[in-house]
Amino acid sequence: GPKVLQIPSHQIIDMGQMVTLNCDPVSNHLYFYWYKQILGQQMEFLVNFYNGKVMEKSKLFKDQFSVERPDGSYFTLKIQPTALEDSAVYFCASSFRLNQDTQYFGPGTRLLVL
Amino acid sequence: GEQVEQRPPHLSVREGDSAVIICTYTDPNSYYFFWYKQEPGAGLQLLMKVFSSTEINEGQGFTVLLNKKDKQLSLNLTAAHPGDSAVYFCADRGSALGRLHFGAGTQLIVIP
Numbered sequence: 001g002p003k004v005l006q007i008p009s010h011q012i013i014d015m016g017q018m019v020t021l022n023c024d025p026v027s028n029h030l031y032f033y034w035y036k037q038i039l040g041q042q043m044e045f046l047v048n049f050y051n052g053k054v055m056e057k058s059k060l061f062k063d064q065f066s067v068e069r070p071d072g073s074y075f076t077l078k079i080q081p082t083a084l085e086d087s088a089v090y091f092c093a094s095s096f097r098l099n100q101d102t103q104y105f106g107p108g109t110r111l112l113v114l
Numbered sequence: 115g116e117q118v119e120q121r122p123p124h125l126s127v128r129e130g131d132s133a134v135i136i137c138t139y140t141d142p143n144s145y146y147f148f149w150y151k152q153e154p155g156a157g158l159q160l161l162m163k164v165f166s167s168t169e170i171n172e173g174q175g176f177t178v179l180l181n182k183k184d185k186q187l188s189l190n191l192t193a194a195h196p197g198d199s200a201v202y203f204c205a206d207r208g209s210a211l212g213r214l215h216f217g218a219g220t221q222l223i224v225i226p
Contacts, residue, residue, distance in 0.1 A: 044216070091157070102148070102163055103214060105150070106157045
């Protein structure tokens with residue numbers, strides 16, 4: 001099936017540093033999503049993005065978070081500055097349309113903030 | 115907000131046995147449901163997308179049942195084999211714009 005790639009697979013950084021998580025979505029997809037999964041907990045929605053804009057974000061999407069997809073390249077999640085509670089696995093997803101379509105997920109980026 | 119409870123969190127069955135995972139959701143407006151399978155180091159692989167109008171959905175080696183009255187969605191593996199060992203997640207799409215609400219996942223181990 002369609003593949004979503006995420007780079008890097010693992011990232012370890014010091015608290016307060018900036019981190020950028022990269023997602024290569026399915027090529028013809030138009031809607032992009034980030035989800036966060038803390039170890040042992042449910043995967044939770046962070047944000048979705050379409051046509052250069054955030055459409056919806058959850059309360060987990062703090063002011064230190066930002067997303068963009070410049071010129072059709074990677075869809076990125078930037079955290080600046082990072083905090084200890086940002087340690088989690090971040091999953092990117094994409095879909096062609098919004099309402100009916102399946103979201104295809106990447107393998108996740110495991111972020112550890114020390 | 116929408117809550118999705120998934121049980122059991124862990125399930126071990128012998129090869130050839132059946133396995134059942136159940137999710138209970140709260141949003142009566144939920145109209146799409148999903149089952150995903152996650153193998154170690156891999157992304158979530160879609161098993162099935164279920165519309166709220168369809169109560170019985172047959173897949174390859176499994177059946178998904180939707181009970182709208184009780185707001186339950188179940189994944190029934192009929193004869194499990196070791197390749198089914200993975201973490202399974204249910205999710206629903208309710209009235210929110212695009213976001214999926216996930217269950218906590220079920221770690222299924224199929225013993226040869």
